[in-house]
Amino acid sequence: MHHIKNMVEVNNTKRSKFFAMFIQLLIFISIIIFSIETIPDLEPHTRVLLRRVDLFIVIVFTIEYILRISLSKRKLKFIFSFFGIVDLLAILPFYLSIGVDLRSLRAFRFLSVFRILKLMRYNRAIHHFTRAIRSAKEEILLFIFVTLILMFFSAVGIYYFEHEAQPEYFSSVFDSLWWAVITLTTVGYGDVYPITIGGRVFTFFILMIGLGIIAIPTAIISSALTKSMDRKGEK
Known part of the structure; x- marks a missing residue:
């Protein structure tokens, strides 16, 4: 045995x-x-x-x-x-x-x-990655929580700017969430987009925030991976 x-x-x-x-x-x-x-x-x-x-x-x-x-x-x-x-x-x-x-x-x-x-x-490399994720889980959870808040804020904002102009696309906050997701993630499929001046200005700021959101988890995980590799080198 x-x-x-x-x-x-x-x-x-x-x-x-x-x-x-x-x-x-x-x-x-x-x-x-x-x-x-x-x-x-x-x-x-x-x-x-x-x-x-x-x-x-x-x-x-x-x-x-x-x-x-x-x-x-x-x-x-x-x-x-x-x-x-x-x-x-x-x-x-x-x-x-x-x-x-x-x-x-x-x-x-x-x-x-x-x-x-x-x-x-x-896979040893994956072991390092999983250890890095575990060590940075609090930061990652905080990032997810903040992202969800920003997503909801974006959906509410675009709803009030575009609801009257495009009721078929922005009929409610829940319908606006699709726009919030593709905008914050900077995907921008183009199927739903603002046509009012206020909506376009609002979208500009949301896109800027989205660029930062994409970079944050990369920085968190890369920092945790560096610390994990440093601990391995010390051992």
Whole structure:
């Protein structure tokens, strides 16, 4: 059991490295299969082959999931942890689809794409990123809260400027939220835009705020990543 634990857990042993590479390879293959299955008019024998390969991958992922639970000292903590949930979502769509028409379970089938999150367990760069996100979670939550307030403020402002001129687009604050989202994110699809002088001036200031909003999370995360790398260098 000790040898199995050393193999399954991420460490520097040859068995662990081989196991990690094997699982990562299967993850990439499963994502490719998921993508190929979306091709229309796929040959029936090709679909059968893809299903068989996917079955093998699911069996391996299931064995891995069971092993991780059995080897965990705190089983419930692992099951409800981030990686525990990801491991479950990686195999759950397959078992839900047994004996059921997949067309009625498209949403569950989509969960298969969560298999790519399993890569986070084996990638050191992603480990640094997740540590950076955790260390800056308070700043990120504050940024999200302020952004939501600005979004609501923008929706209210444009509603009062444009409601009378364009009642079909700005009939309420809730309808104005779409404009607020695409403006604050500087996407600007152009399907809804102000035509009044006041609305255009207001939009200018909202766009300026939006440019700052785009830059803030980048600065927060890059700073946290730098601190994470510095701590690694000190160790």
